Amino acid sequence: MAGKAARDSCGVGQTHMTTRVAAASGHEYAPGRNPAGGTMREYMQMLRAQGQLLEVHREVSPKHELAAVTQAVQRSSGKALLFHRVTGTNLSVLTNIYGSRERLAQILSIDPADFCRQWNNLVTLAPPVADPLPVLSRSAYDLIDCRLSDLPLITYAEHDGAPYFTSAMFLAREPETGVPNLSFHRSMYISDEELRCRLAPRHHLTLYHEKAEKMGQPLEAAMLIGPPPAAFLSAAAPIPYEADELELAAKLQRKPLPLRPCRHVNLLVPDSTEIVIEGRFLPNERRPEGPFGEFMGYYTPVGPNAVFEVLGVTRRADAVFHSINCGSPEEVLTLELSIAANIYQRVSAVLPGILDVTCQPFVLHTVIKIRQQYEGHARQVLLAVLGSEPTWAKVITVVDEDVDIYDMNDVMWAILTRSRVDRDTMIIPDTPTFYRDPHKDHWGRMAIDATAPFARREEFVRKRIPGADAIDLQAYLAKP
Numbered sequence: 001m002a003g004k005a006a007r008d009s010c011g012v013g014q015t016h017m018t019t020r021v022a023a024a025s026g027h028e029y030a031p032g033r034n035p036a037g038g039t040m041r042e043y044m045q046m047l048r049a050q051g052q053l054l055e056v057h058r059e060v061s062p063k064h065e066l067a068a069v070t071q072a073v074q075r076s077s078g079k080a081l082l083f084h085r086v087t088g089t090n091l092s093v094l095t096n097i098y099g100s101r102e103r104l105a106q107i108l109s110i111d112p113a114d115f116c117r118q119w120n121n122l123v124t125l126a127p128p129v130a131d132p133l134p135v136l137s138r139s140a141y142d143l144i145d146c147r148l149s150d151l152p153l154i155t156y157a158e159h160d161g162a163p164y165f166t167s168a169m170f171l172a173r174e175p176e177t178g179v180p181n182l183s184f185h186r187s188m189y190i191s192d193e194e195l196r197c198r199l200a201p202r203h204h205l206t207l208y209h210e211k212a213e214k215m216g217q218p219l220e221a222a223m224l225i226g227p228p229p230a231a232f233l234s235a236a237a238p239i240p241y242e243a244d245e246l247e248l249a250a251k252l253q254r255k256p257l258p259l260r261p262c263r264h265v266n267l268l269v270p271d272s273t274e275i276v277i278e279g280r281f282l283p284n285e286r287r288p289e290g291p292f293g294e295f296m297g298y299y300t301p302v303g304p305n306a307v308f309e310v311l312g313v314t315r316r317a318d319a320v321f322h323s324i325n326c327g328s329p330e331e332v333l334t335l336e337l338s339i340a341a342n343i344y345q346r347v348s349a350v351l352p353g354i355l356d357v358t359c360q361p362f363v364l365h366t367v368i369k370i371r372q373q374y375e376g377h378a379r380q381v382l383l384a385v386l387g388s389e390p391t392w393a394k395v396i397t398v399v400d401e402d403v404d405i406y407d408m409n410d411v412m413w414a415i416l417t418r419s420r421v422d423r424d425t426m427i428i429p430d431t432p433t434f435y436r437d438p439h440k441d442h443w444g445r446m447a448i449d450a451t452a453p454f455a456r457r458e459e460f461v462r463k464r465i466p467g468a469d470a471i472d473l474q475a476y477l478a479k480p
């Protein structure tokens with residue numbers, strides 16, 4: 001613990017107030033600007049117009065091939081991808097649509113370089129939308145009923161036990177209050193009547209299910225595939241148990257979100273949703289689910305999970321199916337968004353100078369960018385992150401404002417050049433992080449202060465070559 005505090009003898013006064021006011025002043029919710037339109041289809045068309053959508057016309061197999069092509073695209077251009085012909089189904093399959101921070105920022109009309117702060121301002125400070133959830137008596141779209149097996153049944157990783165639905169978010173209502181919740185839960189295809197779903201501990205849907213069970217009742221739910229982009233992001237947002245995630249979706253898109261009634265359960269769903277699987281979780285029933293290639297890059301073994309009885313499937317007549325490669329940027333970014341936003345919010349509430357937070361290159365590493373205010377500030381930030389994020393912040397690195405936290409090379413450069421690793425690293429022993437960890441593989445934490453020594457900050461000013469950023473190379477390389 002004898003780190004920078006010991007090295008830097010001359011601390012200066014703390015300037016909490018000025019920074020706090022400055023950080024809270026940008027309310028960039030830009031009412032009325034909504035470049036993505038209201039529906040996933042409109043957003044897809046916008047990406048197509050911008051050259052951000054690749055299209056595959058050749059027939060692909062839903063077993064491994066579709067996921068393999070998706071991964072190849074994610075590793076090369078990162079563009080969104082539309083498969084027109086998938087064996088065994090009439091539906092086209094869209095993937096990687098939410099696969100970059102720039103796109104998530106575009107959907108929300110916020111600045112990708114100032115993501116956390118603006119996202120938080122949007123969620124907490126933006127005014128609510130008037131009449132946010134109008135209920136339509138008739139859908140604006142042609143809807144048809146179909147069977148579950150008419151949809152693309154996609155098998156992703158080599159040892160997956162069955163096809164899975166990976167992009168579906170569940171809409172359910174709190175059994176007592178009726179407040180709607182949105183959350184993602186992967187689901188294993190068993191038959192046209194049965195899915196088995198991973199409801200991890202503490203998630204709101206899990207709590208609803210447990211509560212309904214205590215009342216001896218099934219829990220009705222609707223699985224939304226291809227809901228409006230704002231609903232997709234709202235589902236990922238960490239908002240309180242009591243809050244209505246459909247209302248948040250309207251707020252995120254800055255306009256009302258029309259709902260229509262389901263046909264088989266008593267729920268209202270966003271009208272533009274491409275496909276809705278309606279059903280109910282059976283009380284006091286758990287059946288084997290898995291194995292499944294998970295977001296950490298390994299397989300989760302077979303284990304007892306929730307049973308969802310399918311009562312009907314309704315889809316738009318020309319529905320586009322949304323598929324997510326588990327563990328790919330499309331999934332991990334959505335998860336990161338919610339974790340980083342939580343940390344940003346909680347740490348800014350107790351400490352000044354918090355500029356941005358990300359979880360890169362994976363959700364178990366929190367990188368936090370600060371403007372140092374006083375000697376020892378960075379260490380307090382590390383402790384605050386540990387206290388504010390018990391589940392995900394396994395390794396934490398704090399850096400100065402001149403570091404690009406979205407570039408892990410730059411973060412590593414800060415560690416290598418600004419950190420006395422023997423003194424600036426704190427190891428917290430014997431503390432759990434990630435919850436599904438029977439062998440305690442994720443116990444213990446590491447916190448790294450990679451900020452410049454406060455009193456000697458001037459010695460750590462990065463060199464730059466004047467004009468380098470503005471050079472037009474073509475002008476120099478063109479043949480005379």
Ligand SMILES: Cc1cc2nc3c(=O)[nH]c(=O)nc-3n(C[C@H](O)[C@H](O)[C@H](O)COP(=O)(O)O)c2cc1C
Pocket residue numbers: 166167181182183184185186187198199200201202203204205235236237238239324330331334335338
């Ligand atoms: C694409 C995606 C897939 C996810 N899959 C699962 C899952 O299979 N099981 C689970 O419990 N959580 C899963 N999560 C996490 C939760 O859905 C997510 O944390 C959600 O915000 C929880 O909502 P809640 O706060 O209303 O409980 C997933 C998240 C994303 C973004």
Ligand SMILES: [Mn+2]
Pocket residue numbers: 181182183204239240241245
């Ligand atoms: Mn919730």
